[in-house]
Amino acid sequence: MASIERRAVDAFIKKPDAHFAVILVYGPDTGLVSERVRALVAASVDDVEDPFQLVRLDGDEISGDPARLADEVFTIPLFGGRRAVRLRAGSRNIVPTVEPVLANPPTACRVVIEAGDLKKNHALVSLVEKSRAGAVIACFGDESANIGQIIAEEVANAGLTIAPEARETLAGLLGGDRLATRSELRKLTLYAHGAGRIELSDVEAVVGDASALATDEIIDAAFSGRADLLDLTLAKAWNEGVNTSQLAGTALRHALLLHRLRGEVEKGRPAAAVVDSMGMQVHFRRRAGVSAQLSALTMARLDRIVADLSEAVLEARRNATLGQAIVARALMRIALMAKARR
CATH class of the missing domain: 3.40.50.300 (P-loop containing nucleotide triphosphate hydrolases)
Structure with missing residues (x-):
């Protein structure tokens, strides 16, 4: 047993x-x-x-x-x-x-x-x-430690090394499915064959078609109160066929992460230290921005954001034809709320 x-x-x-x-x-x-x-x-x-x-x-x-x-x-x-x-x-x-x-x-x-x-x-x-x-x-999706181990295995098997910033970016793009993870890694090592070392530019050029990086731009624009940038990134995302439900789900997960981390900030810990403690869960390029979001958004406002996004996720699934409009409005409300606190 x-x-x-x-x-x-x-x-x-x-x-x-x-x-x-x-x-x-x-x-x-x-x-x-x-x-x-x-x-x-x-x-x-x-x-x-x-x-x-x-x-x-x-x-x-x-x-x-x-x-x-x-x-x-x-x-x-x-x-x-x-x-x-x-x-x-x-x-x-x-x-x-x-x-x-x-x-x-x-x-x-x-x-x-x-x-x-x-x-x-x-x-x-x-x-x-x-x-x-x-x-x-x-068998559930790989955690950060597992992803790091898989990256190390595949890179070593290919006779390559990997730059730290490339490794961290790569870890943030992988993990939903083990087979897909190994497939992406083998595609990357083949691309970098002969170079000796995998650089950040290689990861951005090859893995996941950079869709996750584009999604991060949208999320950060909304939660940082950048309505102008949000408009631009959303237009680009819709043009490139970014999945509406996945975007809404990613935004909700980010809001829940901020909600959890805000609890630590309200206990007296500096926002930057709280974000740094998350390791690869928050990409190093995003840490300063996420720290600023964490400082600006109160627990009460995060409660409202989580509730609003939860409703948007459900509405977008029920009415796929209006999905883009529903998600865009929810993200713009977040941007306006965040801007009001800047």
């Missing part, structure tokens, strides 16, 4: 405990789910290309035959050795298929289940987590 804690996942994957016959990997970060499933399978067999050692099954296909998984699990390999089953969970219920395996855990075969964004109380999660023979690994 185990839900592997986030800090222990990497060590567990490298050497999974033998008594865990079924391991469920799930979560919203599909790239990370896939990466961890591949690593677990590789740790469970001697040759992943050998069809006698590794069997791949689709959950939707076998859901109507609950005995199919057990039949595969307890098949005696022709040439001996370790075996594994990689089971991809789909939309159909596979609990009746997994239950017999957990009730009578195999000793020579491991089942690794690859699933999507399940709730913690989902029947499959509960089943595996409560079994002594089961382990569960949840």
Whole structure:
């Protein structure tokens, strides 16, 4: 019975405990789910290309035959050795298929289940987590420390180094999906091949099409009371096809961050020190501006901003055709409120 804690996942994957016959990997970060499933399978067999050692099954296909998984699990390999089953969970219920395996855990075969964004109380999660023979690994978006480690790995594997400002900018642009993160990093290292070192200009030229940097400009213009700059950056964003919902969501997350940090300021800590303590969560280029926002906006005003943006996010989703106007008005209200405090 185990839900592997986030800090222990990497060590567990490298050497999974033998008594865990079924391991469920799930979560919203599909790239990370896939990466961890591949690593677990590789740790469970001697040759992943050998069809006698590794069997791949689709959950939707076998859901109507609950005995199919057990039949595969307890098949005696022709040439001996370790075996594994990689089971991809789909939309159909596979609990009746997994239950017999957990009730009578195999000793020579491991089942690794690859699933999507399940709730913690989902029947499959509960089943595996409560079994002594089961382990569960949840996969969420990478944290700053994880992103830094992945950047270091990919840059070193490419035989390159990276400038500090490039690393920090890069960390702020990555992390939503592990597969996408590695893809962007490999694209960047290929771009910088032969240069020896990745510079900030390389990151801005290659990663994420600089859309996140453009979004930061909009957010900072609004929260700094720069209505004129906000107009210009919004016009550019709409012209470039920036996603309205994502922009509104980013603005709301920024408001919530300021709200949390403002609590520290009101305890007597200097705004700049509070912002610096956030590390890579606030890009070094933005820290002075965010510190000024934190000093200018009171907790009461931030309460209003959070409520206003929350409503704007919902309204933009309900009425996509008016999404740009709804979000633009909400951001302009923030700019006017911030300007009044300057």
